[in-house]
Amino acid sequence: MSAPMANARTGSSGIKWFGGAIAAVLLAFSIFVATRSPASNAIEASPIVEHVAPAISGPTVAGGRFALRSYRGKFVLVNFFASWCASCAIEEPQLVRFSKSGIGKVLAVDFQDENGPARVFLSRYGASWPAVADPNGQIAIKWGVSAPPESFLISPSGVVLTKIVGPVTAKELRILVQVAKANGY
Template identity: 30%
Template sequence: GILTVSREDETTLKEFMQQEGYVFVVALDSDSSVWESYQINDTPHTFFIDSDGIIQSMRVGAFENTSQVLSELEKIEPSTPPTTAVNTAPEVGALAPDFTLPTLNGLSVTLSNYRGKPVILNFWGSWCGYCRRQMPYLVEVSEERAKEGLEFLTVSREDQTNLKEFMQQEGYIFVVALDSDSAVWESYQIGGIPHTFFIDSDGIIQSIRIGAFQNTSQILSELEKIWEDTAGEGNDS
């Protein structure tokens, strides 16, 4: 289906819809709360969302023809019939599903290679306002604790060009694993972002955060859950 959102005066909208003969749904965001949650600065701004509620593509600016729309639509229309298999989302206390993915800098990364070190694993996208808002906090904590062994790994399904532009613009140098076929997102059952896993040195998930961190203190609080084991190992040696 198609859903539109506008902050415009209702009378003006009705006149336009009647004049053009349009019958699609228009949601009225009078207080701009939805615009703010989606970080809309310019219009038109279009999201293509699949049947699981996952954003698969985003377009800022106008489409010039129907072919461009159809090209984006293919990203949310499955090419193969859905399977009946049900994946179980990783839970606290479970081993974090392993994966190997190419990275934005042209290398590859394997999660299990980080065994022996605590890991913050963050699923995100540069188009996601909440992801962008919390990233400075994650970067600050990861850089401060890097000398103590903390690893910071992120996973994105986004277009490489957009990611590179964002990383260069913000001066970020953390590892971005590219999950172009969404296989890792599916194995971790990512329904919304940002989605962050705190994994201990044995590869066990000790905490999961869905949504953005508001400050570094919240991250440090979660980090304690994976740091205690690491500290303990160090004391035993």
């Protein structure tokens, strides 16, 4: 066999190796991607769960001031809502029921809203809990909120127990608090 032919064969074998490697990697990657859940459906655990709750302190929509730490020692539901949010309107009566049951406290955070409409919204459902104004959504960022309604159950020691995306019911909250108590919170 002549040297040029041998060289040509070596070159061609190298290209085949390379082509095969690329094909294998691409095939594996395609399979891997094809078997994943769509990113839009993925649920990622909130990084703040099981950690001390970020501070909430500031003016309320009613004109006073309020801080989350004043609820220390009680189960607290931190509820991010807005008067323009339709799902929040569905959820509100359930929060009123939970609040009246005395199982825990509710602290609302008015997300990217104006105080006037927020006051009207809360009074419509008889919500008497404090609602801290968050017109620029800067409190919401600390809590990793994407869109209201989103709620966080906080233990009496100030630890975030769970993040609830979407409307929650009073019954669910009651069970969650009971389970949390059973787990020593």
